[in-house]
Amino acid sequence: MKGCRQALLLSSSNCHGYSFLEFAKQEISYFLKKNGVSQLIFVPYAQNDYDGYTKYVREVIDTWGFKVTGLHTYSDPMNAIKAAKAIFVGGGNTFLLLKKLYENNLVNLIREEVLTGNLVYIGSSAGTNVATKSIHTTNDMPIVYPPSFDAIGIVPFNINPHYIDHLEIENHKGETRDQRINEFIEMPHANLVLGLREGGILHVDGDSLVLKGVAGAVVFKKTESKTEYPVGTDISFLLNN
Secondary structure, X not given: OOOOOEEEEEOOOOOOOOOOOHHHHHHHHHHHHHOOOOEEEEEOOOOOOHHHHHHHHHHHHHHHOOEEEEHHHOOOHHHHHHHOOEEEEOOOOHHHHHHHHHXXXXXXXXXXXXXXXXXXXXXXXXXXXXXXXXXXXXXXXXXXXXXXXXXXXXXXXXXXXXXXXXXXXXXXXXXXXXXXXXXXXXXXXXXXXXXXEXXXXXXXXXXXXXXXXXXXXXXXXXXXXXXXXXXXXXXXXXXXX
């Protein structure tokens, strides 16, 4: 859809009860076909084994009828992105991913290409984190230091992928995910955070934002209690924050 931002933002590529990406197969396939995409570039920068990671993703998505190539196989990543119709930014370590995107001068380029409708974006986990306002709400350890925490900005708020609000261990006395997110919300540079549950997908279609997948999300705002939104909810109002 030319001139209209198009993105699918997944909490993760893995979801309990499903094989790799299986829970999102229908959404991804429809999304790519709707946008006339038959080939997509996979961005493996969130992990170190680019060849192995790309092969793992290719073996799944190729069976759906789409051709996958790794961005690392192109001698000029910027020109590859400019020529591409769609990219899939995989999960791993968010700090590592963002650092590599900055090193290749891809952050601003991807933002411009997506917001002008020239590039379709799919992100999962770390790939979803870097599609947001900043990576302040990632769950990952800062194993490297990117030049900025500012991210691509396809959506104007932060996301916490893999969001959980229950404790796996009953005797756990440390901070909960909610406490960590609320610590961020108190900062002057924070606006809101969407906690995307495992199996949740955000579908961005121009100025429309709808929750899809097999799980919903919660929204944290300053001075407000968190709000739960189930699958199927139109949360387009978040794009205006």
